[in-house]
Amino acid sequence: MPDSRDHGLIEFMMEGLAVVGLLVVLTLIGVQSTIAATRVSASRTEARFVAMEWDLKNLADRQILHFADEAAFASSLEDLRFVGTDGVIVSIMASPEGWSGTASHAALGEDEGCAIFFGTVPVPASPVRPVSPGKVACTE
Numbered sequence: 001m002p003d004s005r006d007h008g009l010i011e012f013m014m015e016g017l018a019v020v021g022l023l024v025v026l027t028l029i030g031v032q033s034t035i036a037a038t039r040v041s042a043s044r045t046e047a048r049f050v051a052m053e054w055d056l057k058n059l060a061d062r063q064i065l066h067f068a069d070e071a072a073f074a075s076s077l078e079d080l081r082f083v084g085t086d087g088v089i090v091s092i093m094a095s096p097e098g099w100s101g102t103a104s105h106a107a108l109g110e111d112e113g114c115a116i117f118f119g120t121v122p123v124p125a126s127p128v129r130p131v132s133p134g135k136v137a138c139t140e
Contacts, residue, residue, distance in 0.1 A: 048107060052138065059082060059092065075093070077092060093121065116130055117130055117134075
């Protein structure tokens with residue numbers, strides 16, 4: 001009778017595990033990795049929207065402070081000394097009666113983003129049209 005220690009790994013797998021069982025295990029690993037990759041992608045997208053929303057709220061705070069000091073809204077990010085999150089592109093427009101801002105992310109499509117406005121100013125229509133002044137609206 002042959003000693004079981006003499007068998008190689010392949011022979012052990014063929015005798016101890018059915019090939020079908022091995023395929024089931026590999027399939028389950030593949031399905032789990034696909035689910036994990038989808039969740040990671042969704043988390044990244046959500047984090048990008050959070051960053052855009054955060055930047056616009058920060059922009060609103062800076063506009064309030066600028067108005068308190070200058071009695072006018074800033075029309076450039078440089079006037080506000082605004083530094084946004086990496087990858088987020090913020091733009092503003094101001095008038096004597098109000099201001100608006102939009103944010104997009106370099107890793108998202110052109111039709112994805114957030115917007116905010118305050119006062120009497122043309123409300124941004126792209127990428128999304130905010131409904132209430134001072135509230136950030138996002139496409140997601």
